[in-house]
Amino acid sequence: xxxxxxxxxxxxxxxxxxxxxxxxxxxxxxxxxxxxxxxxAREEAARNVNSPYVIEAVTDxxxxxxxxxIKDRIRALGPTVRPDLTLKPADPTAGNWVI
Amino acid sequence: xxxxxxxxxxxxxxxxAEFRDxxxxxxxxxxxxxxxxxxxxxxxxxxxxxxxxxxxxVPYGTLSSAQMHALADIADKYDRGYxxxxxxxxxxxxxxxxEDTPDxxxxxxxxxxxxxxTSGNCIRNISSDHYxxxxxxxxxxxRPYAELLRQWSSFHPEFLALPRKFKICVIAxxxxxxxxxxxxIGIRIVKNDSGEIGAAFYVGGGMGRTPMIxxxxxxxxxxxxxxxxxxxxxxxxxxxxxxxxxxxxxxxxLVHELGAAEYTRQVEEEFAHLxxxxxxxxxxxLERISTYFASPAFETGLSDDIDRSDPDFALWVDTNTxxxxxxxxxxxxxxxxxxxxxxxxxxxxxxxLIADLTKQYSFDECRVTHTQNIVLPHVKKADLxxxxxxxxxxxxxxxxxxxxxxxxxxxxxxxxSLANARSIPxxxxxxxxxxxxxxxxxxxxxxxxxxxxxxxxxxxxxIGVLGVDKKGVENYQLLLGGSEADxxxxxxxxxxxxxxxxxxxxxxxxxxxxxxxxxxxxxxxDTYRRIGINPFKEALYG
Ligand code: HEM
Ligand code: SF4
Numbered sequence: 001x002x003x004x005x006x007x008x009x010x011x012x013x014x015x016x017x018x019x020x021x022x023x024x025x026x027x028x029x030x031x032x033x034x035x036x037x038x039x040x041a042r043e044e045a046a047r048n049v050n051s052p053y054v055i056e057a058v059t060d061x062x063x064x065x066x067x068x069x070i071k072d073r074i075r076a077l078g079p080t081v082r083p084d085l086t087l088k089p090a091d092p093t094a095g096n097w098v099i
Numbered sequence: 100x101x102x103x104x105x106x107x108x109x110x111x112x113x114x115x116a117e118f119r120d121x122x123x124x125x126x127x128x129x130x131x132x133x134x135x136x137x138x139x140x141x142x143x144x145x146x147x148x149x150x151x152x153x154x155x156x157v158p159y160g161t162l163s164s165a166q167m168h169a170l171a172d173i174a175d176k177y178d179r180g181y182x183x184x185x186x187x188x189x190x191x192x193x194x195x196x197x198e199d200t201p202d203x204x205x206x207x208x209x210x211x212x213x214x215x216x217t218s219g220n221c222i223r224n225i226s227s228d229h230y231x232x233x234x235x236x237x238x239x240x241x242r243p244y245a246e247l248l249r250q251w252s253s254f255h256p257e258f259l260a261l262p263r264k265f266k267i268c269v270i271a272x273x274x275x276x277x278x279x280x281x282x283x284i285g286i287r288i289v290k291n292d293s294g295e296i297g298a299a300f301y302v303g304g305g306m307g308r309t310p311m312i313x314x315x316x317x318x319x320x321x322x323x324x325x326x327x328x329x330x331x332x333x334x335x336x337x338x339x340x341x342x343x344x345x346x347x348x349x350x351x352x353l354v355h356e357l358g359a360a361e362y363t364r365q366v367e368e369e370f371a372h373l374x375x376x377x378x379x380x381x382x383x384x385l386e387r388i389s390t391y392f393a394s395p396a397f398e399t400g401l402s403d404d405i406d407r408s409d410p411d412f413a414l415w416v417d418t419n420t421x422x423x424x425x426x427x428x429x430x431x432x433x434x435x436x437x438x439x440x441x442x443x444x445x446x447x448x449x450x451x452l453i454a455d456l457t458k459q460y461s462f463d464e465c466r467v468t469h470t471q472n473i474v475l476p477h478v479k480k481a482d483l484x485x486x487x488x489x490x491x492x493x494x495x496x497x498x499x500x501x502x503x504x505x506x507x508x509x510x511x512x513x514x515x516s517l518a519n520a521r522s523i524p525x526x527x528x529x530x531x532x533x534x535x536x537x538x539x540x541x542x543x544x545x546x547x548x549x550x551x552x553x554x555x556x557x558x559x560x561x562i563g564v565l566g567v568d569k570k571g572v573e574n575y576q577l578l579l580g581g582s583e584a585d586x587x588x589x590x591x592x593x594x595x596x597x598x599x600x601x602x603x604x605x606x607x608x609x610x611x612x613x614x615x616x617x618x619x620x621x622x623x624x625d626t627y628r629r630i631g632i633n634p635f636k637e638a639l640y641g
Contacts, residue, residue, distance in 0.1 A: 010126060011196050012150035047128045051146065069571055071512060074521075075148050079513040081441055081523045085179055085194075 002036040003029045003065060005072060006044070006052030014075045015049055022049055024087065026076035029057065029065045066097060073098040100163055100464060101246050101391045103211045110254065111208045114215060118142045119201035126198060143214025144200055148516050151195040154217040155207060159227035159245040159269070160188035160467040164458035167465060169210040171450030177203050182450065183514075184435060184443045186507055186556055187266070188226050188467040189217060193514055215253065220261045222252035222333075226268045228276050229468040232392060233476035235424040239296065241271035241288055243389040244325065247380065250388075251326050258333055262340030263348035265333070266305075277469060278559060278583035280304045280313045283350045284332055289319065297321050302332055302362070303354030306553035310589050311351040314359040316366065324370075327379045331370035335362065394425075395462035395477060401427025405480050412487050415498040420483065427480055431461075433473040433490060434497040434505065438534040439527050442508040443471030452493050460486050469556075470507055470544075472500070503543045503610070504534040507556050511549025511566060512573070518549035520566025520573035521599075528603045533610065540610055543623045546581070559583035561624045562606055563590040575602035579609060579635055580627045591632055594640055605639055612638045 004017035008024075015022040016029035017039060023029070032039050032054070040052040056068040067073050077098045078086030088094035103111070118138070125135045139145075143154040155170070162170075170190055174182045177199045178192040185191055195203070207213055216223055225245045232240040248267060252258065258265070268279045271288035279285035285301035297319040304313030320328045332350075339357075341347040354362045403426060407413040420429040433453060436442050445453070453473055457465040460482045461475035468474055478486060490496040499505045506529060509515065511522030526547050533540065546560030550567075557563035563578030574596040581590030597605050610623070612635050617626045627635070 007146060007150075010198050012146060012194075014149060044132075051132055070573065071148070071516075071518070074512055078149060079193075079523075080521065081513050081527070 001031040001057045001059065001065070002033060002054050003057040003067070004032050004036050004040050004043075004052055004054055005029075005067075005075070006040070006049035009047065009050040012050075016076075017043070017049075017052075026067065027064055031057070031065070060097060070099070100161060101158075101242075101388065107211070107250075108208070111211075111213050111215070114142070114213065115201060115204045115208050118204060122197060122201055137219070139200075140218040141215070142200070142204065143217035144195065144197075145218065146516070147193065148512075148514050148518075150193065151197055151200070152514070153192045153195045153200065153203065153214060154185075155190050155192075155212060155214050156217050156224040157188050157190060157212075157467050158249050159225055159231065159242050160229050160469075161231075161242065162457075162465050162467065163210075164454045164463050164465075166210045166212060167450055167454035167457060169206060169212070171447040171454065173203055173206060174447040174450065181444050181446045183510065184445065184467050184471050184473070186469045186471060186509070186554060187224060188229075188469055189224055190467070191510075193510075219259075220263050220265075221259050222255065222261075222265045222267060225249050225252070226266070226277055226282070226469060228270045228272065229466040229474045230276060230421065230430050230476060231271070231466075232394065233423050233428075233430045234272065234274075235422060236274055237270075237272040238288055238290060239271050240389075240392050241269045243385060243392050244271075244286065244288060244298070245269040246388050246392075247326065247385055248329060251329070251380070258337065261333070261337055262342045263345070263350075265336075265350065267329075273585060275583070275585045275587070278556065278587070280587045281306055281310070281556075281559060281583055282313065284329065285313050286325075291319050295321070298325050298328070300328065300332065302366075303351040303359070305349050305351040306556060306558050307349065308346060308551045308553075309349075309351065310553065310558040311355060312587050312589065313351075314354070316359055316363040322385070323382050324374070324379060327373050328366075328370055330378060331366045331373055334369050334373075335365045339365075395464075397425040397428060397477070398479070399426075401479060401481065403427055403480060405483060409484070411491075411498075412484055415487050415496060416483060418498040418502065419500045420478075423477065425477070428477055429480055429483070431475045431478045431483065431486060432468070432500045433475065433495050434499055435472050435495070436499060436505050436530065437494050437497050438499075438504055439531040440494075441523050442506050442526050445473075449493055449495060452489065452495070456486060456489060470501075470505060472505070499534065499537055501542045501544060502534075502537040503540050503545060504530045504537055505544070506530055507544075507546040507560070509548050509555035511547075511555075515549060517552060518566065519551075519568035520549050520575060522547040522549040522555055522564075522566060525564055525566075525575060525599060525602055528599075529606050532603055532607060536610070539614070541622055543610070544582075545606065556583060557581070558589045559587070560590060561622075561627070562609060564602055564606070565592075567596060569596065573599060575599065577602065577605050577609070577639070579632060580624065582624060593632065593636055608638045609635055
């Protein structure tokens with residue numbers, strides 16, 4: 001599965017292509033299939049995303065989209081050493097799938 | 100401390116205005132990321148794993164109380180309440196918003212700071228001894244020379260597009276506390292047989308994927324030719340450095356490929372030519388700069404006695420204070436390495452406190468060390484207990500200078516987009532596991548990088564750890580025997596790497612070999628050098 005990720009131009013926040021827009025939650029990411037590169041280029045040209053790129057992803061047991069490589073898994077969560085700064089600071093299990 | 104003159108201030112202010120305009124055009128979509136990237140990097144703004152990262156220069160690691168307060172305010176107002184002090188004596192913020200950056204740079208400019216030349220293929224922030232101006236073993240304060248070179252290298256039009264980044268370090272003592280020989284140019288201020296002061300030049304050191312110790316190419320350059328000699332070193336590099344290959348583009352490769360003798364010959368030739376061009380700033384300028392670094396008005400007649408009745412305090416004094424040139428004073432090291440903490444991180448509150456203590460106890464001056472700690476250079480022994488009490492209350496009182504808990508760790512895969520593996524969790528686990536044995540283990544420098552770029556100085560650790568990517572899984576190599584002090588040496592890889600839990604066990608095993616084999620007074624490094632790597636390999640791989 002191929003998903004598209006990049007950063008928000010103004011905030012720098014990590015974002016994921018949802019099929020129609022960009023979300024900071026990886027759970028919203030969708031398989032972009034063989035359109036991935038085209039979407040990345042089009043969205044960058046339209047300034048909806050900064051420095052987008054296409055990555056491999058998998059679906060986990062609960063059907064959630066997860067980046068295949070640890071680097072993008074950490075991008076999806078936030079720093080593993082500062083759970084308080086991740087997207088889900090209140091959820092102690094939020095990082096379980098990352099490492 | 101150095102004070103900006105009108106030119107310094109005008110240059111920095113102009114740069115802020117220029118960047119404000121560039122950011123505006125980027126946000127409006129009038130320039131692309133490809134066009135904008137070199138512009139933002141010239142202002143220290145990277146795009147990292149989670150957000151933009153801003154690297155702020157701390158020239159030769161010296162900060163005033165007002166500057167430290169300003170850094171804390173930025174952490175509070177524009178970031179997420181903390182900053183990361185780095186091995187290059189700088190500070191990095193990890194959660195910066197593009198649109199805030201011009202305001203941050205404007206706030207920095209108000210306290211004579213900036214992020215210029217903290218990225219890109221130019222001459223970077225110049226580093227120095229964190230005890231400069233305080234230690235008894237220095238010939239002279241090296242910072243005026245570092246400042247002179249800062250002024251020469253800032254916006255130097257010829258050297259803004261070098262083959263690769265360029266790092267200069269200036270020290271003035273036999274003891275090396277700044278990894279001088281691991282810089283592109285390392286300068287040691289020395290005295291010759293006639294009693295004149297000059298500079299010894301070590302050129303072509305560095306870490307990264309091809310670590311090299313810089314050879315001395317000239318043992319004595321007269322002080323009134325310092326800038327000219329630097330210019331000659333840079334010119335030869337700028338002309339012949341390997342622009343064809345990023346991995347071979349640092350000056351260390353040029354010096355290595357040409358040989359130190361041939362590189363030196365070319366530098367001397369260029370130097371002879373440059374001497375006819377009269378480019379050296381007048382000595383009066385160096386003297387003007389030097390007045391800003393005059394020693395503070397130390398009190399005299401102070402007692403050297405310290406009340407050691409509190410054992411925790413006594414331990415901290417023994418570990419974290421170092422002798423000072425003035426009687427009754429010490430330099431005190433504030434550890435940013437609480438057991439199990441994140442090396443080099445300080446919260447905004449901690450920075451504000453350090454700023455207050457800087458003003459109260461250290462003549463309004465503190466220093467960032469390349470080991471990611473903070474030094475209050477001039478503290479009265481009589482004030483130490485009050486200082487320590489404040490530090491303890493803020494989680495800054497760890498007594499672990501140069502001990503197993505005083506680990507250097509780069510941001511690694513928790514923050515850095517170039518990383519192969521996380522560094523910080525490894526540092527935390529080693530620190531948690533082995534800090535209780537800190538006193539028994541004595542001086543032991545552990546340094547961790549999350550990739551081959553070696554920002555965490557792993558080559559120079561008594562024990563070094565290098566994160567690698569093993570088919571998508573974090574893996575760690577162990578290195579032994581490095582040093583970045585006067586006896587600079589490069590560590591050797593012990594063998595196959597370990598997973599995260601395994602590397603912590605491996606470090607522990609290495610310390611056990613040391614404890615079993617050491618003779619009286621030997622540090623880990625001494626034992627390693629005496630017995631070699633084999634006993635360690637046997638313990639690790641059996
Ligand atoms: C997170 C963003 C960072 C990036 C993208 C980055 C990038 C790099 C790269 C590419 C190199 C290798 C240069 C070469 O070998 O030619 C390098 C070296 C180095 N960096 Fe970083 N670095 C980062 C953070 C840091 C931090 C946080 C520190 C301090 C803790 C640091 C200090 C150094 C040092 C000391 C070296 C090795 C010295 C040398 O240049 O040979 N860097 N960095
Ligand atoms: S050593 Fe590698 S992982 Fe660590 S900060 Fe430098 S570039 Fe990033």
